[in-house]
Amino acid sequence: MTDSPLSTDLVDACVPLAADSPVYAVRHQRDKVAVATQGSYAALFDPALSGPPLVERLLAAHAIARSAGSTALQAHYRAQLDALAPLSAAQQAAADGAAVESLAAFGEGPRLEAVLAFTRTLTDRPVEGDRAALLTLPAAGLTTAEVVALAQLIAFVAYQVRVVAGLQALAALGGDAVAPVAAEESAPFVHPANLPPPGEPLRINGFTSEVLGWKSWLPVLDLTQATAEQVRVLDTSHPKARSSDYYLLLVQQPRILQERATVFNAIMYAPGGLSRAERELASAVVSRINGCVYCASVHAQRFEQLARRNDVIAQVFTDPETAGTNARERAIVHLSIELTRDPAGFGAAQLLAARAAGLSNLEILDALHAVAIFAWANRLMLNLGEPVVGG
Structure with missing residues (x-):
């Protein structure tokens, strides 16, 4: 592996994870996730990308890392900015989140101001x-392709x-010894009388488990104008991608969509580790916290299909802070809420309950990945279009 920032595994470097560490070993049990995460990074920060100029992309990434309190990623993106071109004092102030008046130093003040304002909101x-x-x-x-690239970034x-x-946090937690956990209740499950049976929609606090559609706010790809690469990526992304506004919008940056689809599938469908239903539960919690009605509906449905109950989903929609049967x-x-709201404050203490409840390191990693991928998914669904009633 070379020393190129696009080829060196950035997550391993930022944690940091030594190749002989237990957390490195468990992370690379999900090597498809690790490889596609790095592939997404390489695609998004490729200087040849037909998206916003690299300096805009790096400034946006630096602003996100700074706002989220990620010291390691902030340092990385700042180093990439410095390597691209030495920044003037005004440019350094802009990169560090100073007043937007300083953005004129980049020569494209109004454009960059719009990019960074959108970045901060998302x-x-x-x-x-x-x-x-x-x-x-x-x-x-x-352009639409530039907006898609920026939203994905x-x-x-x-x-x-x-x-x-x-x-x-997992590295700080240490160990992987999981004591057997006694069941809290031995009685058979009885569906709460106040809830509709699984399969019938929940509608609580503006959230629902009914089937929704999604409509783009930007022009989607005309399939008659699609390139061979775009058609290939559509056909490998989802069975209904050719008729989906979501995919027809995102495929205007096909390489990025391909990498993202690989990350998503590797996180949500990998065998072993956290159960599929529990991954769907984490996804629904993140979507509830972020206010993504569309994603919450999809993953509420999937939890119900897998677990054959909807009690915990009703709790999540009602009050996520007290949810869980x-x-x-x-x-x-709680892991999902804490990592969604405050990644800078997330540490070993936020994983103690998961360890006490019997989750192994691999199960915890799967939960962390599910939370993270919905930080990604929610932002696309919330900010590129809107849900519509009916699938």
């Missing part, structure tokens, strides 16, 4: 990245921040 308050916020980007001169770095924070679910819910 980083800190993704639910506020509405149609009006998105359309500031085309108004500032970005912002969402990816939000994911990257949480993967690094989660692995740092047993210690294991409560630990997954």
Whole structure:
């Protein structure tokens, strides 16, 4: 492996993880995730990408890492900015999040101001990245392909921040000795009388488990104009990708979409480790916290299909802070909330309940990955379009 920043595993370097460490070993049990995470980074920061100029991408990434409190990633993106070109005092101030007046030093003040304003909104308050916020980007001169690349980059770095924070916490937790955990209850499950049976929609606090569609706010790809690469990526991404606004929008950056699909599938469907239903539970919790109605609906449905119950989903929709029908679910819910809200404050203490509830290092890693991938997924769904009733 070379010393190129695009080929050296950035997550391993930022945690940092030595090749002989237990957490390195467990991370690379999910090597497809690790490889596709690095592949996503390489695609998004490729100087040849037909997206925003590399300096804009690096400034956006630096702003996200800074806002999220990720010291290691902030240092990395700052070093990449410095390597690209020495920054003036005004440029350094802009990179460090100073007043937007200093952005004129880059020569494209209004455009860069729009890019960084959108970046800050998606980083800190993704639910506020509405149609009006998105359309500031085309108004500032970005093409649809550039907006797609920027949205993917912002969402990816939000994911990257949480993967690094989660692995740092797992390394600090230490060990992998899991004591047997006694069942909290031995009685058979009885579905709560106040809830509709699984398969019938829940509707609580603006969230639902009914089937929703999704409509893009930007022009989607005309299939008659698709390249061979775009068609290939669509056909390997999802069975209905050719008729989905989501995929027809994102495929305007096909390499990035391909890497993202690989990360997502490797996280959500890998055998062993955390159960599929528990991964769906973590995904629904993150979506509830971020206010992503579409993602919450999809993953509520999948949890119900796998677990054949909806009680914990109703709890998540009602009050995620108190959700969970047993210690294991409560630990997954709280881990998901804490890593979503405060990656900088996430440490070993936030994993103690998961360890006490019997989760192994691999199961904890799967939960951390599920949280992180929905930092990515929610930001795309919230900020590029909107849910619509009906699948």
